[in-house]
Amino acid sequence: MFPSKTYIERRYQLKKTLKSGLVIFPGNAESPMNYADNWYPFMQDSSFLYYTGINGIPNLYFLIDIDNDRDILFGNDATPEEMVWTGAAAPMADLAAKSGITSVKVVNELEAYVRQKKQKGQQIHYLSPYRADTKIRLAELLGIKLAEVDKNKSVNLIKAIVAQREIKSDEELVEIEKAVNTTVAMHTHAIKNTRPGRTELQIAGELQSIAIGGGGNIAFPIILTKNGQYLHVHATQNTLSEGDLVLCDCGAENAMGYTGDMTRTFPAGKKFNALQRNVYDIVLNAHNSAVAALKPGVHYKDLHLLAAKKLVEGLTDMGMMKGNADDAVAAGAHTLFFQCGLGHMMGLDIHDMENLGEHYVGYTPDLKKSTEFGLKSLRLGKALKENFVVTVEPGLYFNPFLIDAWRAEGKYTDFVNYDELEKMKNFGGIRVEEDFAITASGSRLLGKPLAKTPEAIEELKNS
Amino acid sequence: MFPSKTYIERRYQLKKTLKSGLVIFPGNAESPMNYADNWYPFMQDSSFLYYTGINGIPNLYFLIDIDNDRDILFGNDATPEEMVWTGAAAPMADLAAKSGITSVKVVNELEAYVRQKKQKGQQIHYLSPYRADTKIRLAELLGIKLAEVDKNKSVNLIKAIVAQREIKSDEELVEIEKAVNTTVAMHTHAIKNTRPGRTELQIAGELQSIAIGGGGNIAFPIILTKNGQYLHVHATQNTLSEGDLVLCDCGAENAMGYTGDMTRTFPAGKKFNALQRNVYDIVLNAHNSAVAALKPGVHYKDLHLLAAKKLVEGLTDMGMMKGNADDAVAAGAHTLFFQCGLGHMMGLDIHDMENLGEHYVGYTPDLKKSTEFGLKSLRLGKALKENFVVTVEPGLYFNPFLIDAWRAEGKYTDFVNYDELEKMKNFGGIRVEEDFAITASGSRLLGKPLAKTPEAIEELKNS
Numbered sequence: 001m002f003p004s005k006t007y008i009e010r011r012y013q014l015k016k017t018l019k020s021g022l023v024i025f026p027g028n029a030e031s032p033m034n035y036a037d038n039w040y041p042f043m044q045d046s047s048f049l050y051y052t053g054i055n056g057i058p059n060l061y062f063l064i065d066i067d068n069d070r071d072i073l074f075g076n077d078a079t080p081e082e083m084v085w086t087g088a089a090a091p092m093a094d095l096a097a098k099s100g101i102t103s104v105k106v107v108n109e110l111e112a113y114v115r116q117k118k119q120k121g122q123q124i125h126y127l128s129p130y131r132a133d134t135k136i137r138l139a140e141l142l143g144i145k146l147a148e149v150d151k152n153k154s155v156n157l158i159k160a161i162v163a164q165r166e167i168k169s170d171e172e173l174v175e176i177e178k179a180v181n182t183t184v185a186m187h188t189h190a191i192k193n194t195r196p197g198r199t200e201l202q203i204a205g206e207l208q209s210i211a212i213g214g215g216g217n218i219a220f221p222i223i224l225t226k227n228g229q230y231l232h233v234h235a236t237q238n239t240l241s242e243g244d245l246v247l248c249d250c251g252a253e254n255a256m257g258y259t260g261d262m263t264r265t266f267p268a269g270k271k272f273n274a275l276q277r278n279v280y281d282i283v284l285n286a287h288n289s290a291v292a293a294l295k296p297g298v299h300y301k302d303l304h305l306l307a308a309k310k311l312v313e314g315l316t317d318m319g320m321m322k323g324n325a326d327d328a329v330a331a332g333a334h335t336l337f338f339q340c341g342l343g344h345m346m347g348l349d350i351h352d353m354e355n356l357g358e359h360y361v362g363y364t365p366d367l368k369k370s371t372e373f374g375l376k377s378l379r380l381g382k383a384l385k386e387n388f389v390v391t392v393e394p395g396l397y398f399n400p401f402l403i404d405a406w407r408a409e410g411k412y413t414d415f416v417n418y419d420e421l422e423k424m425k426n427f428g429g430i431r432v433e434e435d436f437a438i439t440a441s442g443s444r445l446l447g448k449p450l451a452k453t454p455e456a457i458e459e460l461k462n463s
Numbered sequence: 464m465f466p467s468k469t470y471i472e473r474r475y476q477l478k479k480t481l482k483s484g485l486v487i488f489p490g491n492a493e494s495p496m497n498y499a500d501n502w503y504p505f506m507q508d509s510s511f512l513y514y515t516g517i518n519g520i521p522n523l524y525f526l527i528d529i530d531n532d533r534d535i536l537f538g539n540d541a542t543p544e545e546m547v548w549t550g551a552a553a554p555m556a557d558l559a560a561k562s563g564i565t566s567v568k569v570v571n572e573l574e575a576y577v578r579q580k581k582q583k584g585q586q587i588h589y590l591s592p593y594r595a596d597t598k599i600r601l602a603e604l605l606g607i608k609l610a611e612v613d614k615n616k617s618v619n620l621i622k623a624i625v626a627q628r629e630i631k632s633d634e635e636l637v638e639i640e641k642a643v644n645t646t647v648a649m650h651t652h653a654i655k656n657t658r659p660g661r662t663e664l665q666i667a668g669e670l671q672s673i674a675i676g677g678g679g680n681i682a683f684p685i686i687l688t689k690n691g692q693y694l695h696v697h698a699t700q701n702t703l704s705e706g707d708l709v710l711c712d713c714g715a716e717n718a719m720g721y722t723g724d725m726t727r728t729f730p731a732g733k734k735f736n737a738l739q740r741n742v743y744d745i746v747l748n749a750h751n752s753a754v755a756a757l758k759p760g761v762h763y764k765d766l767h768l769l770a771a772k773k774l775v776e777g778l779t780d781m782g783m784m785k786g787n788a789d790d791a792v793a794a795g796a797h798t799l800f801f802q803c804g805l806g807h808m809m810g811l812d813i814h815d816m817e818n819l820g821e822h823y824v825g826y827t828p829d830l831k832k833s834t835e836f837g838l839k840s841l842r843l844g845k846a847l848k849e850n851f852v853v854t855v856e857p858g859l860y861f862n863p864f865l866i867d868a869w870r871a872e873g874k875y876t877d878f879v880n881y882d883e884l885e886k887m888k889n890f891g892g893i894r895v896e897e898d899f900a901i902t903a904s905g906s907r908l909l910g911k912p913l914a915k916t917p918e919a920i921e922e923l924k925n926s
Contacts, residue, residue: 212668
């Protein structure tokens, strides 16, 4: 937890922006696996965490009553009988004090409090919930129907939060860098310990143990797969073989909830083959080109298109594409190989603030999110600002279903040499991803450097 | 997955018992962590799994239309664009065929199907949901209010499922034993790799990696703590020190969803001290006494009370309790040290079928669950049958809050020497847990034997 002044200042800014109303942050509850009391690891809501710093405790509510200038934590102290199960728990008053919150109430006072404010005509601000139980709790609390919960969300609150959370403070950058360094340790382990005969899950399990040992957990399900041609395939019981290309996309969340997110692609055996290396170099060139262009004022969408052009140029050199690269990108032909976005913001969430709505987080009224295949998966399009934290993660994915389907449709035949792609249908996919803080004049790589060139990866594998 | 005849036979038995109606098993959906598309590891509902065998795929519904003798899987095949993200997915028809299900429909036909059957007066059977999103889906599907979902659950369905799932078939025992053996590997690692200077989370992470490497995951959050005096304290960032006693309660779930659940308690350093060893021997004696008495016809509640008596006798020998052991147990004085139950059924759930209601699973109309402190946490009271699978897990927990509170209240002063307990307030807790299948004449330990005596544990630690 940061010093209380951090949270007091964050709340002060939020109040200043919103000016009036009652803001409700429902903390997350435990999430049941296969019966009510068998839970997944607890994860606190990131906006709750941002404004309170109180992590690891379910069933809390945090209210900011702007009109009466009061911050109130609603939570129940553990009873002696609960402590038979959970052990000593810090009193709510102590937690609140650490966060600079002066008022604490028990949860069953919450409904009456909110209803009274509502009756007095105070505006209620809350975010649209992403968990079903939160949706039910909000509907009950506000006395509205389930269907109305999302409709009545506060767009002003969303905009105010985005404006704060997108700019990372120095103390946040320190925490993010801790998470990235744990992520670097995970990748180092993956590169060194992947070899033919092991299963994807064996290695993925070891990576998760590193994230947990770091005091947090994984920030998202680990992608560690010889089927990197599919974008979100998690580790399976597949056994790796000599010649396989392994795509590993993983990240740690640290004890305070800050995240890291990196991808490396490496051979299951000791060396890349020539084809793998050629494709790798194309992706790495696209990656480096986009990174070199990171700076305040640049639209991230333009970096996405720059990376796409570099990918097309590389594929053209290899004979898989043809024609003018700019025209190919304008037409969307690159989306046969690069179906997703170049990256996203990162912070307390791995896709930072995705629950607030990507059109508010990554776009502006002047730059709306595209609905086209490819661009519609670009989570960030707007101009970068100093102290944004973003990932850069171009890739080439040779998806056999898509190749066959688009060939059958005759799609992009001006730009794609489908005959040349036949040999790529078992190739897999390659992605190179790192995390950057935007500085006044450019960007800064977060975390310790990790092998990135084919040579460095082979050297690390064989060290 | 078992051969299709297993699932066909299970469904046949269910239809025979229920005789009529439409049974709805909503499969689980993905469970969001911090935004809608960042998910916890998927866990299928255990009853859905029991009757279909289809694991690892969210958003399915399985219906058994008893009156028309039809089994229908409702699920959507992946679209080519979804396969950009998820890769090749088996068609629903193939999954259904493996389970012997002859009819497949897309999910948006579900509501009309159910509403039509309901209008024709067919009785709808479903289980009370334990996840909020399932509750919302059932309310929408049936056109009822959220508050009515639990009320309208089918008690006949619950009873029919319990009668089937509580008796484990030979092929289920093979799967359970696989999960228990992975659990044994986790404990072996924990005992060997716990030492002063490491954190609880470092070791817990390694145990999870073994469960994941086994092709499944952990069956419940890992308890690995120097604060074993509290019953459900998960691993934390605590660093272990020489002299600490470490309680590790963990279990694997295998690829088919079957579980293992074991506990060992061991020193952080190389050896138990004399006091730790004395208390350990009391718990082990209680454990062995209960295990020796396992057989069909015996009420598990009586085994719980037998273990409690053995614990009281041991504590009396040590001077911490006094008076007649039977009287102490009858009065509940043992609950100062043994606040929970002796064990539970185990199968596709770690507390098997807990979502169906413990009064249906562990008790009978003639033997109702007690509401007293201690016994109210005993999940299983009824008579054992051949092919039940149960855990046996007595323990002694020296909870300083409870000791202080009950001393202040003057509780059980006829049986407890509170002065002698002062030295125990930093002791911790000890539990010894194993899993057993009930046989015709007794019981069989599941999984490979694992060090259990203090001598064997010290030998394993120092091997």
